[in-house]
Amino acid sequence: MGPRLPVLVLNQNYEPLNVCNVRRAFVLLDRGKAETIENGRGYLHSPTALFEIPSVIRLVYLIRRPRPQGRLTRRDVFLRDHFACQYCGKQTKELTLDHVLPRHRGGGHLWDNVVAACKPCNHRKAGRTPDEAHMHLHRLPFRPTYSYFRTFFPYLEAQADWRKFIPGIEAEFGFA
Secondary structure, eight states: OOTTSEEEEEOTTSOEEEEEEHHHHHHHHHTTSEEEEEOOSOEEEOSSOEEEOOSEEEESSOOOOOOOOOOOOHHHHHHHTTTBOTTTOOBOSOEEEEESSOGGGTOOSSGGGEEEEEHHHHHHHTTSOTTTTTOOOSSOOOOOOOOTHHHHHHHHTTOGGGGGGSTTHHHHHOOO
């Protein structure tokens, strides 16, 4: 137990903001900028006091910030496409990125032009469009909506008590 444990930080409206360490959480609590929502990790001892280690804190004021947008990364494309080739439907971890309209023909590296493809399908399609290669997409590419799970997923296995604060996590990954 110690200052390196993760603490979930919620906005005033209970929207998850980020994860900080126990030390930062204690500073926010001590200065009156946050309140403890959940404990249950034990205690931190000082020479004169005993403090419960928080697991979830909530800010007492609202932080206004734009809704985060998902970045175009390989992992996020594979997640959007459920780790399946968009041409043959095969589910595999050995995927590549394919530009529906090849980049050398003016296609951009954008959410609506990039799909997951297995190596054989990507090689078969080569530098052509799907129509030219006589291949069909199972699902058209799209920009996925931002999911809080992407930010907090690394912590959710060990921090089961956080799941109730992450909207849509049960639907997306079947956490109970």
